[in-house]
Amino acid sequence: MTRAQSSTPSRWIADAPWSAPWRGYHPDDELVVQPARDGDGATMVVIAPAGSEADSVEVTTSLPGKDIKTRMASLDGGLAMVPVPSPHNVTRLRLVHAGAPEQDRIPGSFYLPDSVPPSLARVAAAEGDQQQTQVRTDGRSACRLTVNGMEGPASPSLAWDLIDDACAPIDGDLHLLIAEDRRYSSVAGVVPVGTTTVRLTWRSGSDTDVTETPVRNPSDDVPVFIDESGHRPDQLTRAEALDADGDVLATALP
Numbered sequence: 001m002t003r004a005q006s007s008t009p010s011r012w013i014a015d016a017p018w019s020a021p022w023r024g025y026h027p028d029d030e031l032v033v034q035p036a037r038d039g040d041g042a043t044m045v046v047i048a049p050a051g052s053e054a055d056s057v058e059v060t061t062s063l064p065g066k067d068i069k070t071r072m073a074s075l076d077g078g079l080a081m082v083p084v085p086s087p088h089n090v091t092r093l094r095l096v097h098a099g100a101p102e103q104d105r106i107p108g109s110f111y112l113p114d115s116v117p118p119s120l121a122r123v124a125a126a127e128g129d130q131q132q133t134q135v136r137t138d139g140r141s142a143c144r145l146t147v148n149g150m151e152g153p154a155s156p157s158l159a160w161d162l163i164d165d166a167c168a169p170i171d172g173d174l175h176l177l178i179a180e181d182r183r184y185s186s187v188a189g190v191v192p193v194g195t196t197t198v199r200l201t202w203r204s205g206s207d208t209d210v211t212e213t214p215v216r217n218p219s220d221d222v223p224v225f226i227d228e229s230g231h232r233p234d235q236l237t238r239a240e241a242l243d244a245d246g247d248v249l250a251t252a253l254p
Contacts, residue, residue, distance in 0.1 A: 022184040030247060031095070033104050033107045035087030044107075048078040060092035062123040062136075065217055072096075081225045088147050092121045108162040115191050116165050117141050125188075125216035127226040133186050135177060135224040142222060144177035144188045170222055174198075174241045174250035182234035182254075187227040191215055192249045195241040198225045202235045212242075 005201075030046035033184045046057045059071045074081040084090055090132035094208055095103040106119050120136035120143055127133045132147045146164040177188040191198060195215050202209040211229040234252070241250045 001210055003247060017122055023152060026089045030106075031073070031103060033093055035084075036081075037091075038083065042157075044082045044084050044087065044090060044093075046073075046080045046082065046093070048080075048095055050078075051093060052102060054080065054095035054175055055098065056096045057082060058092075058094040058096055058101075059084060059090060060094075060114055060121050061089045062091050062121060063089055064134075065121050066122065066220070068122055081153060088126070089123055092119065093174075100145075105157065108193075111161050112165050116123050116167060122221050122222075124220065124224045124228050126229060127186070133188060133226050135188050135226065136180055136226075137170065137189070137222045140169055140221065142170060142175075142177065142190045142224060144179070146179070146185060157232055174239065174252045176236075176239055176252050176254055178233045178236075178254060183232060185233065187231070187236055187239070187254075188235050189225055189252070191223050191225060191241045193221070193223060194218075194243050195223055197242045197246045199240040200227060200229070200231070200236060201238040201240075202229075202231045204231075204235060205235050216231045225240075 030049050034045045036043050036045050044059055048054050054075055056072055056074050059070060059082045061084050062068045071082050073082045090107050093105060093107050094101045108122060117138055119138045122137055123137045124137050134145050134147050136143055138144060144166045145162045148161050164185060166177040166179055168177060170190060172192050174192060175190045178237035181184050196218050197212045197214050199210060199212050213225050213227045215223045215225050217223055236254045239252045240248050242250055
């Protein structure tokens with residue numbers, strides 16, 4: 001079904017034959033980007049805004065590390081459906097007209113402030129399944145995002161959102177990426193090149209607890225970590241970047 005056949009994208013999405021996270025849309029929405037389950041895979045349903053001259057859509061996906069792939073699809077009546085390996089790892093979407101970008105954005109960016117760069121095309125690291133903590137980068141900045149995706153067929157669906165942003169520059173130092181609400185979620189960060197583990201010191205009641213978490217991509221030009229110890233971010237008192245010999249390369253306080 002194209003825009004000419006229906007002027008109400010919300011009904012088209014709701015009536016789609018996939019088990020997809022449901023969300024209401026309005027005909028005057030700037031841009032609709034919605035993941036839909038397609039067998040064992042996923043499809044991004046893209047509806048260009050009214051009046052757009054775009055003729056195609058470009059979707060960028062990235063698995064943790066340096067695996068970046070770009071997929072192109074033609075818009076037919078303002079509608080395109082682009083197969084993707086996972087909606088979690090869709091990092092960028094561009095509407096294109098005659099080879100030139102008309103819009104360039106992170107899908108779900110309506111939840112994010114303007115301080116989050118729109119070109120974070122690579123997932124440096126990710127942790128979790130249906131709800132992932134990701135660190136994305138463009139080589140100059142890195143941002144921590146929580147990415148909600150599709151649940152299994154027997155589970156209630158979650159909205160496909162990007163939330164809990166925290167960004168830092170890539171300058172060779174240790175930077176913590178912690179959500180504004182420090183009572184939940186996890187601690188992540190960007191570390192100096194040569195870091196293999198990060199030592200985290202926690203405050204837990206009257207005791208001091210110390211854990212170490214490995215750097216997910218130590219040979220990368222943007223090495224990062226995501227803590228999986230289960231500690232609350234508001235209990236963190238110190239983070240130290242350690243090299244393979246256990247020497248401290250950098251220290252950061254929350």
